[in-house]
Structures are given as C-alpha cells and as structure tokens.
Amino acid sequence: AVNLAIAFAMQGHENKVGLLDADLHGPCVPTMLGMQDQKLKVGPIGAFPALGPLGVKVVSMAFVLAGKEVPVVWRGPLKMRAIEQFLSEIAWGELDFLLIDLPPGTGDEPLSVLKLLPEMDGVIIVTIPSEVSQNVVGKAITFAKQLNVPVIGIVENMSGFVCPDCGKETHIFMKGGGKKIAQEYSVPFLGSIPLDPRVCEASDMGHPFIMEYSDSPASKAFMIIVKKIKAFISERQS
Ligand SMILES: Nc1ncnc2c1ncn2[C@@H]1O[C@H](COP(=O)(O)OP(=O)(O)OP(=O)(O)O)[C@@H](O)[C@H]1O
Numbered sequence: 001a002v003n004l005a006i007a008f009a010m011q012g013h014e015n016k017v018g019l020l021d022a023d024l025h026g027p028c029v030p031t032m033l034g035m036q037d038q039k040l041k042v043g044p045i046g047a048f049p050a051l052g053p054l055g056v057k058v059v060s061m062a063f064v065l066a067g068k069e070v071p072v073v074w075r076g077p078l079k080m081r082a083i084e085q086f087l088s089e090i091a092w093g094e095l096d097f098l099l100i101d102l103p104p105g106t107g108d109e110p111l112s113v114l115k116l117l118p119e120m121d122g123v124i125i126v127t128i129p130s131e132v133s134q135n136v137v138g139k140a141i142t143f144a145k146q147l148n149v150p151v152i153g154i155v156e157n158m159s160g161f162v163c164p165d166c167g168k169e170t171h172i173f174m175k176g177g178g179k180k181i182a183q184e185y186s187v188p189f190l191g192s193i194p195l196d197p198r199v200c201e202a203s204d205m206g207h208p209f210i211m212e213y214s215d216s217p218a219s220k221a222f223m224i225i226v227k228k229i230k231a232f233i234s235e236r237q238s
C-alpha cells in the first residue's frame with residue numbers, strides 16, 4: 001500500500017493521495033514511510049493527516065497510540081467506530097485517490113470499510129503466489145462481491161526471486177497463483193511484484209522503495225499496476 005500510494009503520487013498526483021492505515025492492530029504504514037514520530041495535528045474543524053513523502057496524507061492508529069508497544073484490544077464495533085472517525089472526522093482536503101490498507105482476511109476492518117464506503121471504486125487484493133494463500137483470496141473476492149464492491153484486481157507479491165550473484169530465478173512461494181485465481185473468479189490480474197530484499201530494507205528504514213530504486217523490476221511492476229488501477233477507475237467513471 002505504501003509503495004502504491006507513492007507510485008500514485010509519482011504519476012501526477014503529488015499532494016493529492018491519501019493513505020489510511022486501517023490495520024488497527026498492527027499499523028505499519030508510518031514506520032514504512034519514516035513517519036513514526038509524527039502525530040495527527042488537531043484544528044477547529046477536525047484532525048489533519050500527517051504529511052509523508054510527495055505529500056501523501058497519512059492517517060494511522062500508530063499516530064494516536066501512546067507508544068509503539070501499546071496494543072489495541074478492541075472488538076468489532078469499536079474498530080468500526082475508529083475507522084468511521086478516520087474517514088469522516090479527518091480533514092483530508094482535496095484528494096484524487098484515497099488508498100486504505102487493510103489487514104489480511106475478511107475480518108472487522110475490511111467489513112467496516114466496505115460498509116462505510118459502499119460507493120468506493122473497488123478493492124485490490126494482494127496475495128503471494130502459493131496455492132494455500134489462494135483459498136484466502138477466494139474468500140476475499142466472494143466477500144467483496146457479496147457487498148457489491150468491485151474487485152479492481154489481484155496483485156501477486158513476492159513473486160519469484162532473482163539471485164543478485166548468479167541471476168538464477170527461484171520461485172520461493174511458487175508462481176502464478178495470482179493469475180490463476182484471477183482467471184478462476186473472472187477478475188482482472190494487475191501484475192506480479194518480485195521479491196527484492198531492498199523492498200524490505202527500504203521499508204524498515206522508512207524510505208519509499210519505489211522512489212529510491214525506481215529502475216528496479218519491482219518498482220516498474222508497481223508503476224504498471226497503478227496505471228491499470230487508474231484505467232479501471234476512469235473506465236468505471238465514464
Ligand atoms: N516484494 C517484496 N520483496 C521483499 N520484501 C517485501 C516485498 N513485499 C513486502 N515485503 C516486506 O515484507 C513485509 C510484509 O509486507 P507487507 O506489509 O506488504 O505485508 P502485508 O501483507 O501487509 O502483511 P501484514 O499481515 O503484516 O499486514 C514488510 O517488511 C515488507 O517490506
């Protein structure tokens with residue numbers, strides 16, 4: 001989600017991208033963007049998002065918690081209320097896109113978001129290539145369809161690893177599961193992002209990978225995925 005948000009900003013939407021970290025139990029977006037010391041600024045009309053690289057506007061539970069070791073011990077209705085407040089009581093300003101990063105699966109957070117924003121453009125489902133993860137993806141697609149939210153497409157992440165020493169490609173989590181399940185459920189396949197240790201390293205350091213290594217195959221994959229998402233949305237709006 002972090003790299004997609006930055007990719008949107010790089011494709012002509014600087015200062016116009018919002019990123020809501022709706023993973024309430026394990027909010028990682030601020031760390032991945034080097035924003036862990038920021039807080040939401042509060043003004044008379046509500047709270048303002050924190051500003052990340054390229055003016056990406058970020059809201060996360062991590063900005064409201066008293067410390068990084070503080071757990072959120074909440075049941076569904078309270079989580080829904082928090083997400084509702086993040087959506088309605090934050091002065092997001094003018095946005096071209098709002099990305100919402102969700103925890104895996106079909107629990108309270110995705111249900112809240114899909115219920116609160118029934119007219120959203122759609123969902124993007126990220127998977128690893130292996131067969132077991134496809135069961136979870138199938139459930140996610142069915143979930144979106146049941147709630148009448150379009151599936152923009154499937155992204156296969158951690159798709160193959162090219163050894164930097166010998167150039168040999170290894171399919172650590174198998175290959176092709178994302179495309180296969182997209183075909184099975186007749187939803188678009190948006191692309192594959194290879195494993196690249198620099199993705200992990202950059203996000204731990206809080207530097208957006210896609211800005212630092214824009215020529216890498218993974219960054220190119222992110223850029224193509226964003227183009228496909230934009231095409232899906234403009235086709236839907238026309
Ligand atoms: N293609 C990749 N290559 C290398 N590392 C990656 C890649 N994609 C993600 N990572 C790293 O793997 C970790 C988990 O990634 P990510 O946050 O995207 O997973 P997630 O599906 O959101 O998982 P979670 O269950 O924690 O929400 C992060 O440290 C991230 O930097």
Ligand SMILES: [Mg+2]
Nearest residue numbers: 023102103104
């Ligand atoms: Mg996550």
